[in-house]
Amino acid sequence: MNSLDLHDALNEIDGSFIKEADRALSSSPDCEKTGATQGFRGGRTRRKAIRIALIAACLTALLAGTVVAGAKALKESRFLELFGTKEHARELEEAVITKDLTAKLGNVTIAVEDIVVDKHIIYAEISTDYALDEPDGWLQEACEYSLEITGEAVFAVDEKYACFRGASPFCRDGKLWYLYVIEYVDGIDLGHEKMQLTVEDAENHKVKFEWVNNYTAKSEVITVNHEVDGITVTDIRFSLTEMVIYAKAEQEFTLSFDYIRLDDGTVLYYDENNGMLSRMGGSAKGSGVGERMEARKFFTLLSGFAEKDSKEWQFVPYERIQSICINGEEIRIR
């Protein structure tokens, strides 16, 4: 027997394994290359795929952003602090829902302390009483004690929505915590969905937390249809923690974001030096075939926006955004 035999046998395994793994691994690169929309819900999948990859990249980069996030002192909002944002945000505070779901996993107490809810994104803060000798902030190195967390919405209709899920460990008050993000496509509203979150340790102790959401999340879609240098900015979609700019063109293009202007005239730039942010909102390239050139550019509103040459990142309530500047042209949206 050699590795090719193993691969031959692997090729024959039950399709359910492949389906499950493919679902978990669903992401953008291949879809990007085909330029095709794909999958379950008409033309949305490509957008979903792009989103998932970007958010996944965001979380990966969050780990790299430890230096910045970890150096922040304790602020009013510990959630925002994780993202390196020091300002307290009332809008966000309203989105924090205390859960206090506690269970014992071996000798360690695990709790879903609270969730921060957005329309199609949920950020769960999971605490443990496992002690760490680390400063507050994202953990750079793998922890000796680690948990495997899997969470999802349990939809009443058995639809297969693409879902990004990822856990990032961090230290808070000398204890191991996880930020677990569950994100679905932007057509999904998690406001009243049943959620489940399974936590497992290396010794296969496992616990499942369940709850039913009961919140109404705000969101807004602004149709723009403004042409800049042959690129049509079609619309902008906002939810509590995210802004997505959609654009299309007849040929390959790069969407360059310059700044946003708030209702009080403040101009905020997106900090491209922050790993998380540059990956998340980095240059969006239109790709596709023929007339399919489309691009979406994602921005987290949790952090990254700051005044020129400042590292004082702000949480931006989207209602305050009056205009955006794309490829050098300021477009008024309100």
Next chain:
Amino acid sequence: MEEALNDNQIVELFRSGSDSALSELQKKYGAQMKRIAESILADRRDAEECLNDAYMGAWKNIPAADPENLKAYLLRMTRYCAFKRLRTNLAQKRGGHVQTMSYEELSECIPDHRRAESEQDSGLKEQIEDFLRNLSEEKRTIFLGRFWFLYSVAEIAQRLGRDEKYISNQLYYLKKLFRKHLERKEG
């Protein structure tokens, strides 16, 4: 704006023998099939020929097979064609065309005493399924991401929102576990 067809529509095109069946399939899944082929066959021409074989296989077999999961069916066919070609290349000692990648990694999992076994090792598929069944979903995904979908460690990390070190550690652990599983089954 024209959108890609859904899987049922593509399968229907194959059933009706439509000329556009292959182009629609290529449009939707071509890049993923190509990536798999190129992950196994370093030589671009080999990969292209493998893709042609896979498209031909799709043309011939999809109408009768009526695959439940078109994507998995196509990637499976691409893997089959690519490994078949790789076997031929190896038999012809075209070793220079063999890429050092994840398919070779699996050889680390073969217990020494099983290396001399016949290629027709019956029950291997069942052993693999048994191994996968006993893993958590994430570990299964990482294992299959690397050895079935042939993604790089970095790609798996990005897709799962994990850091590369974590995925590398998991793969190291999974390979050891898989080897033990194969040893145990033999014993």
